[in-house]
Structure formats: structure tokens, C-alpha cells
Amino acid sequence: MNIIRKASTTILRPQFNYQKVILFPGDGIGPEISKAVIDIFDSAKVPIEWEFHEIHKKRVTEQGDLITEETLKQVKALKYALKGPFETPIGKGYRSINVTLRKRLQLFANVRPCKSIKGVKTPYPGVDVVTIRENTEGEYSGLEHEVVPGVVENLKIVSYNACQNIAQYAFEYARANNRKQVVACHKAGVMKQGDGLFLKVCDDVAKNYPEIEFSEEQIDTMAFKLANDPTKIDVMVMPNLYGDIVSDLCAGLIGGLGLTASGNIGKDCEVYEAVHGTAPDIAGKNLANPTALLLSGIMMLKAMRLNDYANRIENATYQVLEEGKFLTGDLGGKSTTTDYTKAIIDKL
Amino acid sequence: NYLQRPGEGALKNVTLIPGVGIGPEITNSVRTVFEALHVPIKFDVLDNFNFENDDSKKQLRKNECILLGVMTEKNQKYTDNYKFYKYLDLYANITFAFSFEGITQRHHNTDIVVIRENTEGEYSGVEHEVYPGVVESIKVTTKQASLRIAEYAFEFAHLSGRKKVTAVHKANIMKLVDGLFLQACREVAQRYSFIKYEEMIIDNCCMQLVKNPTQFDVMVMPNLYGSIVQNVVAGITGGVGMAAGASIGKDHALFSQGCRHTGRDIAGKNVVNPSAMLVSSTLLLRHLGLPNFADQICRAVQHTIQDKNIKTKDIGGNATTDQFTSEVIKSLGR
């Protein structure tokens, strides 16, 4: 945390047009990659000011959350937060941090853009897809029971309201980000009522966005297309479980979780995060790749309509990755976190 | 060599359902190749098969083996293959996906077999509206069905000399239903100590499949994950036109493409790739104790694609279905 505190003092500028944003630096490599983001944003003169908050190792609320009421309130007040990776403590009596954030802040959508990075070799060049996943219900409602010994049931819940929220968000996202197509993924042939409802709502919402081409695809067919030729796919919207699977599959297409941004969207606030782990094996050694958190931060800037800053940092990052002279170990390079960060800053 | 029991060369009856979409084209290809080889099989063709019709259903039980194109009930948008699985209790669905040199594909040196529970899970079809605007779909998992699919997967791995079985699940979220499935897999795994057993969460599994698929061998999983993973493994190898498959139960066996799609977009245009169906038909031939015909067809398909460079559009060529089929016939007997 020390480096963070120090770094943060250097960027506190008492200017009234600076917007405050929350930062949860995280565990393991979290502080190092957070510092990289702070430094890069600082060099790009992004008009935001970080407010640091902690996530605890023990429950701090009645409900067993690892995050205080004050912090939750503050996230809502400031609207935007960036979050590094967190260790999940093992044991009972508390809720995972992601569940807390999602439930308490009603973050109903998870958004994961995946774009091929020149310089990172994969069998899938030219990918540029976005997965928009319903984040609150579906198979993840936690409703399960044993009917008789040896027979268990899991209830998948699909509600009109949640479908409406996610469909609307998907089209708004497409419009705001200048995307041309939205495809709804489902298995309405099997789950005629549940996925059928999801599909019907998407279909209805699509009518309000005539400039965006709308289509539907069965989830298995979509999985085939993504694994075979993902280059024709644009924005995808889908229920919880499918989104969980597809967003990871897409991350795999571009080289893994170390390169993918993620945003959790609610009506009141948005939490952007690196979805990779805390990497305890390399923590504190200046070896971590900060790209996922950086791209998440860039996504946040776009949501804040600070597009000029976002694009400038994004271009610099892609250039450094493409040139391949300052890559971190996970990408086959030999550079340190600070070298890579400096290379991006030099390109700004 | 295969030494037949006396009389094994007699004609065997196999039910053939061409179905809809690309079904008639791919099953036709199989029929032409079988004729050219004088395979001792007589097809009982059910052209207008219909589950509403009791006569149809009776005929379905008549023969042990069925060759199926694609099934969709009238006015239905999506495939209806599930009805066969339920009716005949074809609980194990198997899809083969392996790299085939000479065609466009994303990954090389891959050889994966996906074994999918075919009768329950999300496909149990129990759904209702609990409140206006709120729908519940029930995923049902039973110990019995989980055990028998796990059993099938390990038995398959054993009998085909495979080294590893990976169980795919989401038990961190669906603690009870996928937990039960995993428990069954672990139970069976213990009895096969000479086969490596691993578990992987479905989302990570799909990421691994597109990044590093050579780590996988035999995979076993519940119904819906199976549907997704079959398609991913087809996608990373030669596509759905190359992946063969079958659905097997105690009394019947149904052979169709490994990924079950109607293919309305390409149906009737003479561009469909019949390879997956041809290879599936060789699974049928082996199942009936006719391995020599199976070998010949496999070699002919391979020769056509690799040596003659004759390929359909989906795998990077421009041959029609008919051209491809006649080249396969010309390559027989090698």
C-alpha cells in the first residue's frame, strides 16, 4: 500500500473540475498494477482524482460484507470505481466481495470487451467483440434443493425487469460506442419460457434502435462461431451463465484474462475491474502486467465521457504492445511493470 | 483382420431418418458411399417421421441402430433431436473433434472426445411462470444419470486407450446440482485408477479450449455445457462439418453429426460438407462389426481432403457436396 499512498499524494490536485473516482487497489499484484494506472492517467493529465478505499479481510457489516457501509455509500455518491484483484478469504460468515458489490450496488450488467492486440500472437487475429452479461439472476440465483435423495434441482430465474434492463443497456452501449450489431444469445429451443422471455424482450427493445442491426443465435451455435471465426461478431447480450462462459471464451481468443477489461454496471454506479487473480507468486516483484486494469480504467473513462483521454491512453498502450519491446513476462517479454508503464507514458 | 462369426455378412437393417435442413444431403452421401462399397446394410427409410404418429414411433424401436440427418418438428424453429434421446433413452452423446491436416483450422494436434449427458439437466423441460413476468426453469440432476454418464466416459476412455478424463462443471455456483454430478464422477474415477481424472469449471474450460486445447483428452459433462463444449471443440478443429458423433443408450444407438444443427442457411445448395456424417457412419459400421468398411471410408475421406485437396467451402475449398462424395467413392479401396 505504501507505493499507492505515495503515488496518490502526488496526484491530488485541488481543482474543482477534477472528478473524484474510487480506487480499490487490491491484494497481491493489485498495488503495483494500480500504481501503473495512476501514473499513466497522471501523465495523460486525466482530470480525475483518486479516492482510496479498502476491502477488508474480515466481515465488517451485519450481512457479512468485507466492505463498509461508508465505502458502499461513497461508491454510489461518486458513481465510478476501479478495482484491482482481491484475495478471497477462505471460510464462512461473509460474502464474496463480488457478490456484495453486485447485490448491494445492484450492478446488473457485466461488460467485457475483447479486442485482439497486435503483438500478442494468438490463432485468432482481428477479434473485436463485447460480451454483455446479465449479472443478477438466471442460474446464479442460488436456489437449489434436493427433491428426494439423489435428485436435485436448480432454479433458473428469468424476470421481465432484469431482461429489460440488460437489453436496454446492451443497445445503449452499442449506440454510445458506435457499434453496429447486437446479437442475443439464448437456448430458447430448450428453455422456451425462460430464454424465450429474454429473447422476446431483446426483440422488443431492438425496435427502439433501428440503426443497430439485431439478430439472435443459440448459445451453442454462438460458441461454435466464436471458436471458429469470431471476426464477424460484434456486441453479444445474454443471460448470466452463458455470459459467464462466453466472456471467458472471448478472453481466451485474445490471449487471456491478463488483457481483458471488465465493467460492472448499475443504475447508480459502475465498478470497473481486472478480472484476473492476485498472482501471489509474482507480487511485489515488479513483474505484473497492468494491462487488464489499465484497459478497465480506459473503459471507465469512456463511460465518464472522457473519450479523448481514453483514446490517447488506449492508443499508446496498443502501440507499446504491438512494438513488443517492453512486454512483461506473461506475454513472453522481459520488462518490469515500471518499464512497461514508462513505455506507455513515453508514447502519450 | 476381423474374423466374422458365420452369417455376419447377412443384411442388417438400420433405420434411416433424413429429416430436414442439411439432413437429406448428408444422409444421401452416406447412402451412395455404402452402395458403392456393397455394405451389407439395408436402410429402413422413414421419410416422414413424426413423433405424433404412433406407427412412426413403433418403427423407431424396430432396429437397434438409427442413422439420423437432422430432426425438426413441423413449424419448429430449433432442432428436436432431444425427443429421440428421451424416447430411446440414448443417455450418452459423444462428439469427436480432432485436427485434420490439410484444412483451415484454428488449432493443430488436437484430439478431443466430448461425452455429454443427454437426457436431463437444463433439458428437462420443466418451466413455469411463478408470477407475471417471472419465469423459473428447472435444471434437474440425478445421481443415477450422473453415475451412468460418468461410467460411460471412463469405460470409453479405458476401451479406446485414452489417458485422461476431465469433468466439466460449475459446482462453485451450482453447489448441489453440479456438486452431485462431480460426486458421481469422483466415485467412478476411483475405480479407474489408471486413468487420470481432472475437474474444470466450464468458463475456464472454454477459455482453455481456445488457448491450449492439446491439454484435453476425454471430457464428460452435463447436458447444456456439453452442447456448448461440443461446438467449441468443433470450432477449434475442422468445424461442425467435420465433427462426427453418436448418441448411445442400452438398447439403441443413433448416429448423426457431432454438433446437431439444421443448417438452414446452406441446405439444398449442394455446398454442405458430408464428412462429419460419413465419419459418423463409420462409427455405425464398427458398432455393427463391419470395421473394414469403416476403415475404407475413413481413408477415402482423408485421401480426398489431404491428397486430392478436394474440399467443401466450410473447410476452405470449393467442391460441391456431390463432387466431394464422388471423389470419396473414387478413393475407396485404398
Ligand SMILES: Nc1ncnc2c1ncn2[C@@H]1O[C@H](COP(=O)(O)OP(=O)(O)OP(=O)(O)O)[C@@H](O)[C@H]1O
Ligand atoms: N423437455 C423438453 N420439453 C420440450 N422441449 C424440449 C425439451 N427438451 C428439449 N426441448 C427442445 O429442445 C430442442 C433443442 O434441443 P435439441 O433436441 O435440438 O438438442 P440438440 O440440438 O440435439 O442439442 P444442442 O442443440 O443443445 O446441441 C428444441 O427444439 C426444444 O423444442
Ligand SMILES: Nc1ncnc2c1ncn2[C@@H]1O[C@H](COP(=O)(O)OP(=O)(O)OP(=O)(O)O)[C@@H](O)[C@H]1O
Ligand atoms: N455439415 C455441415 N457442413 C457445413 N456447415 C455446417 C454443417 N452442419 C452445420 N453447418 C453450419 O453450422 C452453422 C450452425 O447451424 P444452424 O444455424 O443450423 O444452427 P442453429 O440454427 O443454431 O441450430 P439448430 O440446429 O438448433 O437449428 C450454420 O452456419 C451451418 O451452416
Ligand SMILES: [Mg+2]
Ligand atoms: Mg441458426
Ligand SMILES: [Mg+2]
Ligand atoms: Mg441445436
